[in-house]
Amino acid sequence: MFHAAIMLANQYNIRIHNESITSNVIQVNNDENGHASLNLLCQYITTQRPNIVGIVGPDSSTTARFISPFASHVNLPLVSYAATNIDLADRQLYPTFYRTVPSDLLLARAIIHLFKQFKWKTCTMIFEKSDYGYGGLRILSENYHNNITIKAQLLFDGDKFHADLKQTLETSRSRIVLLWADEQQTTNIIKRAFEERLISTRYIAFGVFPPDMLKSNEFKKNLEGLLAIIPFGGDSGSSDHQSLNYNQTLLNAALATSQNSQNEHGIECHLGNESNISSFAMFTFDATWTLIQALYKTSLDGKSSPSPWFLSSSYCFNSSLENATKYHEYLKATQFLGISGPIEFSKNVSNDRVGGAYYVLENLQYKNKEQLRFVQVMKWHDEVKVENENWQSIIQQQIIWPNGSEEIPKDYPQIQGIIF
Template sequence: MIILLCNFRTLFLLFIFGQLSQQYVKATWPSLNSSTIQLLGLFSDEVNASQPSEFTIHSRAMFKAAVILSQQYNITIEGQFIGWNVGQTGGRAIDAMSSTCQAASTSNIVGIVGPAYSRESPIIAGFGERVGIPVISYAATDPDLSDRNAYPAFYRTVPSDNAAATAIVKLFIRFNWSSCIIIYQNDAYGSNGAKILTELFIKNNLIVADTLVFDIATLRMQDNLKNFLISSSTRIVVLWAGSVYTTLIIQNALDSDVLGPHFTWILSSSLPLNSFHETYHQKLIGMLTVEPIPGNIVDAPINTTLLNAAYTIWKQYEPETFPNSGKVNYFALFAFDATWLLIQSLKELCSKTTNSSSSCISFSNSSFCFDRHFLNSELFFNTINNMILLGVSGPIQFNINVTDRIDGSFYYAQNSRNSSNRLNFVPVLKYSNHDGWQEYSEGNVIIWSGNSLIPPTGGAKLEGVKLRIGVIQSVPFTMISTVTNEFGQKTTKLIGYIPDLIDLLQNKMKFIPNIELIPSNRTYASLGQL
């Protein structure tokens, strides 16, 4: 009996340790920073972040998967496999530059994947131009970065906000909305996104009624959100902010009661709806997000062979972070394509210089990052400009005029609604620059604010609003009538054309009138003092 009990305890402990070992499996990516040919990946989380974001985890995993896949495909540069170097930026330009300079000073960095944010990209693009290596971002969407003359070493696999703004304008046209308020974060991404959206609104005879700034340093609005929105004639709000800031702004909107059912919000980033208290869930219904997606969502071709191979590598080396193939952050696919584009361009570059006496990846001799220079930089950039490949996010092709990919600007609109007994974002519309907005699927109708199936008009409504209305006694417009009720009590009542009109409007518009008779000795100039 004692032996059996001991065996039982042993088995129980083994079971517990087994469960713990499965729960706390750590990433075991191979170390590839010993190669003399390296790609630098820049990712937005802090170094040793206690809670790294899904955005960073997935993008970094697909960056590494692309490099390992190149080795599995036996892609070599002058007989050597390509390796990687990873830098964490914390979302700050100075830290992005620090990580880049440190890596370039100690390793043979021949290309940069990243950075993630628009505010980091100009300085890293400038570094790429100085040393002659390409910088390919997977998430920086600032429209100003499209200027090839200003950023000759910069490319991006994510669509520019020029395309996102066009998609939003076409969304307004689809639902016959004519105006909006734009709220944006005060950095390159937010400011330039709001700028291009405003320009396209004006071009399409739409109105930006006003703009409101969210300060990412103080994490506060630069004006009172409630007063700002309620005093506006429009009830459509476009929020141009990253996911972290979007969560803070939406919480502010909930606290100020300027979300559903009175306002319709269109977001440029999704956010975790489960982070809000369930008492707010009804007010969160009806929001839309407009976000970039891979081509297969709109039935455009993608490279499924590469995608499946990359997922297999990810699951092999970091299984604890792999969600499932349908839950991978789409920016991770753009990160893979940025990495794969560099790999294929390096391969093509070195195939053109096989007869040269020097290495195809030679740098001028200097250990200081800013003094290095890639000797074949012009040929390298021309190679990228002429590359045509099918990536995991869709077709990838560039030209010498802009930094954006020629094709592959795809978006979907997600709708916040109750689904599977919980509040979720559900795809309802899909967009390509060829076909415009189309229904995502026949069963996914849009649930608008207030659980309505009818699209909002976009204008302010008076339903439930208390209105103080002043009237002047004047026959036959407004007259005073004495009425005796069933108890013999006499009361006064306003009658005439004006009271009848107010009753008619109240029945139609559902406002709550508080009618006051203006004394006859009042002048029009003094009415504003009442």
């Protein structure tokens, strides 16, 4: 979707200094130290010396924490489609950081509303060792300690736990296991739980990303009932739920532009159909389109204010985006209907996206007792003026719990009616 946005801008003849907008992708490894990603960016700036006017990404909060201060130092706007840690909302520390994905503060709020609806007040929390994982723990512990009690917590570091998983789960006074980890780490955590024979009807596994393990037959019979909550954009695909306000015309144009096409690097950009596009792909398009919209408006002011241009230096920290005052003003005032929903940024203490926070609860269940798949069962929309906004059930879709029951389980362990 990144390349699709660039190609669409060129199709619309949006130009900078009378030149077409071009792009490049810097591959970073999120498993490496954030300094490695910053070093790659510096190498690109000092060797390629292109007219850089913005950065789309990165896809992790940890990497964003390293790159965002540098971007601010050289006056470059950075719009992330996946970095959700709440610390990045600090405009004093990260003045040129924006994001089209909702922050973890909204995710935590959605989780709290869901727990309240299920009458759950406790959980065991397993979180990954990253800014994302620590941030989730801090939000729930500090902002929502009156709503939920974390009975036990366990840190997962790539391939190992910092305490005994079995002992932690078995001694915890909560059946609800909340996994605050990305998709890959969630998958690793559940695999470890399976290996230790801890996947059972005794626990309700609740993750913030669906694990990518459905192709493995050995897991299928054990994972029914797993819950996952994910952000989403575009068409909700459900007639019973309030339709999302998104730009279908812009989405159609992006899809049409990508058909049988290549970008300036010869990379195939065919997107397929709308149903194949993930929410994060939509956030990526809108992040790119945010920069393009601001550049376009700046170019219209070209007579009174020159377009921004990047002054590159052999020492990357001496580089700077010049003539960018108007450009940054337009970024702060961004307001358009994107393919993931309305795009607008806070005018107060952060550059976070306001509105447009939608989450879906997915439930792993069998289709015709043969095919295991994630089914959307509930949806939630952030309503700023409604503090008690509930999750809405999707018609004809019901949660199937690990024991095959359709009744909401208790969050505390029981044996034959005895409460621990």
